[in-house]
Amino acid sequence: MSVSYWRLRDRYYRIIGSICDSCTYESFPKFNTCPKCKSHDISDKEMPNTGKIISYTLSYESMPGFEHELPMSIGLIKLDNGVNIVSQLVDSEVEDIKINATVKAVFRKINADGNSGQIYYGYKFKVINA
C-alpha cells in the first residue's frame, strides 16, 4: 500500500491526470494510450480544482479505517474541463450536497497507518456555493 501510494502521490496531491498531445483529450487518472484517438503522445496535466456535483451518496456504513468519519459523503464530480472524478466531500452540510453544487478541491488527510505509520494525504472536495 505505502509504496504504491508513494508512486501515485502527484495524482493524489495535485490531481495530475493526462492530456493527449494529438487530440487534446483529457482524463483522470492518467492513461498511456488515448482512449479517443489511440495516440501514445501523452503528457501529464494538472486537473482544474473546481467542478460541479453530478451524483452523490451518503454512507452510514463505514469502510475499515474510516469509522470516525460517518456519515461519509462521496461525490461524482464533473471538473471544469469536463473530466469526471470521484471524491469524498468534506466541510459541507448534508443539505448543501446536491446535484449541480459547485465544489472546490481541498488538501486533506486520507488515512494513516495507525499512530506510528505513514500519513496519507490527498484531494477531497468541499461545496462552495451553499
Added chain:
Amino acid sequence: MIIPTMKSSTPVYISGYGGYVPKLRLPTSDIAKLWKGSGSGPNEAKSVANIDEDTTTMAVESARNALSMSGLCDIGAIFVGTESKPYAVKPTSTIVAQALGVHKTLAADFEFACKAGTEAMQVITGLVGSGMISSGIALGVDTAQGRPGDNLEYTAGSAAAAFVLTNNSKRSIAKIEASTSYVTDTSDFWRRQTESFPRHLSRFTGEPAYFHHVESSVKQLLSEINLKPSDFKYAVFHQPNPKFPIQVAKRLGFTTEQIQPGLLNPIIGNPYSASSPLGLVSTFDVAKPGDRILLASFGSGAGSDSFSLLVEDGIMDKGPNYIPLTDIINDNKEIDYATYTKLRGILK
C-alpha cells in the same frame, strides 16, 4: 546582547499571502461548562482542525493561495514554522513542496514555539536579499495543543498563514523595510520530547516573557529605523489571548485602532505559529498602498521578531482567486466539546 536591525542589501518584497482557518469553532463557554461549571475563556471561540486536517494540510491550503496571488513559480525555499509537526522526524515542508509541485527548492521545518513563522520570513529575506534565491515561501502553521482542563485549552486554536517573499518588485504587496529579533532563555512554556501537551509557568507568561521580549524587539526596531508608532497605520502583535496584544500596544504607544484589523484571538483563539502571521494577512486585506505595518511575533522560550513593512501598489490586485480572510473565518460551524475530543484524538 541585542541583535542590530536586519536589512537586506537588496530589496525584498511580499508578493503573495494566504491565510487558512479551519471551519470548526469550539465556543469557550463549552470548555468552561465542563471544567468549571459555567463561564467562558478570554476568547469567545477557537478554531479547530477537522479530523482529516493537520499542520501539513493547512500549510498546503495557505501556501496555494499565497503562490496563486504572487503568480510566481521560481520558488527556492519552503520553510514551515510550526510546533505541531505531524511527524516528529520527517519534514512537513517536503510534503508542502510536493503538493505545490515545487522540487528545486530548499525545504525545512522551523521551530520556535509561536514565532517559528516570522523566523522563516527573516531567513527567506536573507536568502532572497543576498541573491541566493529569487523567491521563497514562509509559513506559520499550527494545530495548537492544550491539555484538557488546562488554561491553554481555551485559547489553543488552529490556522495557517503563508507569504511569498521575492526580489521581484512587479507585484509587490509590501516591501520588507527591516526586521529585528530579541531572545533570552526564559522558561515560560515548553513541551518535552514525546509529551503530547505543553506545560507553562502561568505568571511567567506575562511580564518576563511576552511583554519583555515584544517590547525589547519593537523598541530596538523603531530606534534603529528611526520611526515612531504614529508612522505606522497598523500594528500586529502575537495574540496568546485578547488582552496581551492590546496591553503591549498601549505600552509601546500604539492605539487599539492600529491593531484592530489584525486582532483575531477573540474569534479563533491562538493558533501559535500562525497567530501574528494570520493577523498580518487580515491587516493586508484592509491595507492601502503607502500604509506602514508593524508586525511583532512572540515565541516562548523566549523571543520576539519585529518587522516594518511598507504596503505597495500590488495590494490593489490580489488576483481573481483571492478569498478575503473574513470570508474564510465567517464560513464556520460550531461544535461541542465531545465532538472536539473525538476530532483531535484526545480520547485515548
